[in-house]
Amino acid sequence: MRNRHLPGLQRHSEVEIVAVSNSTYESAEKFCRENAPRATPMQNWAELLGIPDLDIIWIGAPPYMHSAVTVSALEAGKHVFCQARMAMDLAEAKEMLAVSRRFPELVTMLCPPPHGMRGDLLMQKLLAENHIGRLHHIRLQSFNSSYLNADTPAHWRQRIEISGLNVLTLGIYVEVLHRWFGEITGVFARGKILQPMRRGYEVIIPDLLTVLCTFVNGAEGVLEFSGVDAFAPADRLEVFGDLGTLTYNFGSDMVHVARVADRALHAAELTPELEGQWRVEDDFIAAVKSRGGIRPHPDFEDGVRYMRVVQAVADSRARNGWVAIQP
Secondary structure, eight states: OTTTHHHHHHTOTTOOOOEEEOSSHHHHHHHHHHHOTTSEEESSGGGGGGOTTOOEEEEOSOGGGHHHHHHHHHHTTOEEEEOSSOOSSHHHHHHHHHHHHHOTTSOEEEOOOSTTTTTHHHHHHHHHTTTTOSEEEEEEEEEOOTTOOTTSOOOGGGOHHHHTTOOTTHHHHHHHHHHHHOOEEEEEEEEEOSOOEETTEEOOSOSEEEEEEEETTSOEEEEEEESOOTTOOOOEEEEEETTEEEEEETTTTEEEEEETTSSSOEEOOOOGGGOOOOOHHHHHHHHHHTTTSOOOSSOHHHHHHHHHHHHHHHHHHHHTSOEEOOO
């Protein structure tokens, strides 16, 4: 909120930060003093809903608060921007979507991942042009060492009571993959916890996760995630079709492509008109000002789609079996 969303909102002269609620009144007061001196600190988030001229609730809290705050805000007549991931589980995500449909005049948006945003249009263009033919194999790797040190306390993303069923970067990349390749239709997932105890807290969210999956376009996928891999390379996507290969480096946003007649992969040109930018604050404010003329993405329907996969991965791990995903 401090480093990204607040500066983005403050670029709009017609936007005023009216009130702030944080985990404690003292931290909300400190935030206002340092970042938004005209805003009023609030003891409890529910107090925000009673401010009559407040138009937007901007949720920057972890997933355990998303459903309750979103539902209450919509019922109070407020537009809602919600930080990702959407919810603790699929049931909460479905509730958020159902309530949003009761208030179609209110704008709802989830925070999109920056992953792949710069090269998004280039990827969509290459895929739409059938550049590598019919896809049959999609492989994603997302490795880091955030949880490698066993002496550190559990991060909030490792606490199921705060983060829910969300695991590592699973939901982030499912959202990206859905945008490029269509929905995932089934999963088989395995996870492992290398450090189950962290300063007296029992971790049950996996430190590493492998997901076998199928896509609606018929492709098979292998998705690998880890928070315990030292000196890991940048996140990477490899896509194989019957006419060639396509790769995306999420660290550099470089796209490489080759058809079967080529000698090697070569960089695909990312021209200025195809280069994407993070414009989430601008997009949301424009949608609110349009009074229903603009519907920004990712919306709650997009969120439910990736939460179906998050839920299916959890169910697959629990059953040790394949889980089909129904739309």
